[in-house]
Amino acid sequence: MSVENTVAADTFTEPPLIKGNQTFASVTEIISSIVEKKPKKAWFVLFGLASSLVMILLGSIGFLVWEGIGVWGVNNPVGWGWAITNFVFWVGIGHAGTLISAVLYIFRQKWRTSINRFAEAMTIFAVICALIFPGVHVGRVWVAYYMFPIPNQMAIWPNFRSPLLWDIFAVGTYFSVSLMFWYTGLIPDLATLRDRAKTVLRKRVLGLFSLGWRGGNKQWKHYELAYLLLAGLSTPLVLSVHSVVSTDFATSIIPGWHSTIFPPYFVAGAIFSGFAMVMTLAIIARKIYNLEDIITLKHLERMNMVIMVTGMMVGYAYSMEFFIAWYSGNEYETFTFLNRAFGPYAWAYWIMISCNVLIPQLFWSKKIRTSIPLMFVISIFVNIGMWFERFVITVTSLANDFLPSSWDYFSPTFWDVSLLIGSFGLFFTLFLLFIRYLPMISITEIKGVLPQADPHYYENHA
Amino acid sequence: MAQIFPKWTNALPTILLIVVLAGGGAITGFFWYFGSPEYTDVGYQPVQPVDYSHKLHAGELGMDCRYCHTGVETGPIAGVPPTQTCMNCHTLVKTDSKKLERIRDSWATGKPVKWVRVNKIPDYAYFDHSPHIAAGVGCETCHGDVRNMEKITQVEPLSMGWCLDCHRNPAPNLRPASEITTMNYIPPANQATFAAQRIKDKKIKPPITCSGCHR
Numbered sequence: 001m002s003v004e005n006t007v008a009a010d011t012f013t014e015p016p017l018i019k020g021n022q023t024f025a026s027v028t029e030i031i032s033s034i035v036e037k038k039p040k041k042a043w044f045v046l047f048g049l050a051s052s053l054v055m056i057l058l059g060s061i062g063f064l065v066w067e068g069i070g071v072w073g074v075n076n077p078v079g080w081g082w083a084i085t086n087f088v089f090w091v092g093i094g095h096a097g098t099l100i101s102a103v104l105y106i107f108r109q110k111w112r113t114s115i116n117r118f119a120e121a122m123t124i125f126a127v128i129c130a131l132i133f134p135g136v137h138v139g140r141v142w143v144a145y146y147m148f149p150i151p152n153q154m155a156i157w158p159n160f161r162s163p164l165l166w167d168i169f170a171v172g173t174y175f176s177v178s179l180m181f182w183y184t185g186l187i188p189d190l191a192t193l194r195d196r197a198k199t200v201l202r203k204r205v206l207g208l209f210s211l212g213w214r215g216g217n218k219q220w221k222h223y224e225l226a227y228l229l230l231a232g233l234s235t236p237l238v239l240s241v242h243s244v245v246s247t248d249f250a251t252s253i254i255p256g257w258h259s260t261i262f263p264p265y266f267v268a269g270a271i272f273s274g275f276a277m278v279m280t281l282a283i284i285a286r287k288i289y290n291l292e293d294i295i296t297l298k299h300l301e302r303m304n305m306v307i308m309v310t311g312m313m314v315g316y317a318y319s320m321e322f323f324i325a326w327y328s329g330n331e332y333e334t335f336t337f338l339n340r341a342f343g344p345y346a347w348a349y350w351i352m353i354s355c356n357v358l359i360p361q362l363f364w365s366k367k368i369r370t371s372i373p374l375m376f377v378i379s380i381f382v383n384i385g386m387w388f389e390r391f392v393i394t395v396t397s398l399a400n401d402f403l404p405s406s407w408d409y410f411s412p413t414f415w416d417v418s419l420l421i422g423s424f425g426l427f428f429t430l431f432l433l434f435i436r437y438l439p440m441i442s443i444t445e446i447k448g449v450l451p452q453a454d455p456h457y458y459e460n461h462a
Numbered sequence: 463m464a465q466i467f468p469k470w471t472n473a474l475p476t477i478l479l480i481v482v483l484a485g486g487g488a489i490t491g492f493f494w495y496f497g498s499p500e501y502t503d504v505g506y507q508p509v510q511p512v513d514y515s516h517k518l519h520a521g522e523l524g525m526d527c528r529y530c531h532t533g534v535e536t537g538p539i540a541g542v543p544p545t546q547t548c549m550n551c552h553t554l555v556k557t558d559s560k561k562l563e564r565i566r567d568s569w570a571t572g573k574p575v576k577w578v579r580v581n582k583i584p585d586y587a588y589f590d591h592s593p594h595i596a597a598g599v600g601c602e603t604c605h606g607d608v609r610n611m612e613k614i615t616q617v618e619p620l621s622m623g624w625c626l627d628c629h630r631n632p633a634p635n636l637r638p639a640s641e642i643t644t645m646n647y648i649p650p651a652n653q654a655t656f657a658a659q660r661i662k663d664k665k666i667k668p669p670i671t672c673s674g675c676h677r
Contacts, residue, residue, distance in 0.1 A: 153499055155623030194466070207466040 053425020
């Protein structure tokens, strides 16, 4: 081997995805031990906090069902308040999980392996949180089944031309495909845990869920194919779900909603906010469980780049909306956008612009995008900004509609706030349970990207 | 390694499948039958403050429905008769009947009798008697054989599906104006041609859009 070759190899091969000279055995050990040992104190503290927020959520839902949606701040022009804001926010969060797990899988982006498992878990939990809101916003939750096309005594179907029905299908498909995809990925790891289990109960429970996985050649062959197919199924969903959600707005004739830019704009926003949420969670989990070798700085840096790029897409959409408002010469459209930026909700608008467009620009600097504390703070800002984006879209267009005499200002009530906070509680509770009981990083896939997994690995050593 | 599960568990998936299918079927069937207005609403017969009989008055005495339910042809509400209507006869007939005590009290004090409402649709749905009567739908179609009812009972589900069943195809339920209050009406052999003619003449077009009933 000549000297130049080594230099070239050093310059052009990627640095390893997994650090710390791991072996197959050490990877299994690091990841499985997390769920086998008693959880750390920090886990209990966080779980206590999160589950008390879940109590708030349940209490708020109970009160809402008892009293009706009048307990919210919704008023006559603003019929869609925080409930739809939260719904869109949470559905959006989920998208990063699917993008990471499915799209990056199909493009053979190996760096995804360290984060895909919990990004997918995040998707599922976020969709669960999202589903609460359309569920309760109907007021009489016991007739929520009207939303589904079920034969009924009213002898009518839901309106198949309504995007609200497409939403049911889109989000329902999304949830079930994501769940299947996640579970399929889990099977070999569950089998690993099963084989390491000490007690009979643990063996049985894990045995049940690992579906008799033995790791035989044939099983792997089927498994890989199934995983690929599910990845293929999930990929269009990354684009379709939020596009459909955006049509809830876009098919109406309200200025500020009735716009063809909505589907791509919403998808970019969804990926943007989802990556920010993955960052927030990854940084915490990595710290608590000392996973620095597996979720390396490089992973985080790449995610920051995605955040920066999608942030600019969102920024482009914001400016394009303004451009079209002016270019169309439509006075209602123009008014709506001027009103967004300078009207009664200007404060929300500028929070949105600062958090989503300006702050992510800091990631141009390598120092900032590789600094853990800074990226953590920025990811939180993006989360806030994306929530405000949905708030701005929903509320500003409704509050000042075509009929000035009915204009009103939306102010949230205690119950609006408690439901939002409670939904975060549910999200984190589910997430903490996931970290506690399931391998949060895919053991099998990590092994696949170790240098030892390369068939030529041992030849080089010879 | 020893097996984790005993051999009999091999049968579990099959059993589970059967239980899920049968259970799902049973639950669906339960709500299909017991949850439908045909089960929950039909047959409702509240106790009325006065032991009044349609069978006697409308049946045996042969009174016309519209003698008491005066609004039925002219407005949305058929109307339950005021005490005065009863007293048109009962100042002369059965003046000392115990069953009529409440009526006489009401007449003396001027306080109306509190009849209990039987047929009721929710406030968010709009119903109007007069266009139905004008189109030729008989009382019997919606209220059953009242002339033979001792006590009024709800006989139709009054559900939206029920309204729409007729609105989508009213023809079999149309009668000549003279037969509106007839009970046990037997449609003539030429019902189809009669109905087609009537629909054409009266431009009958029941609403099937949401805003027709949910105004």
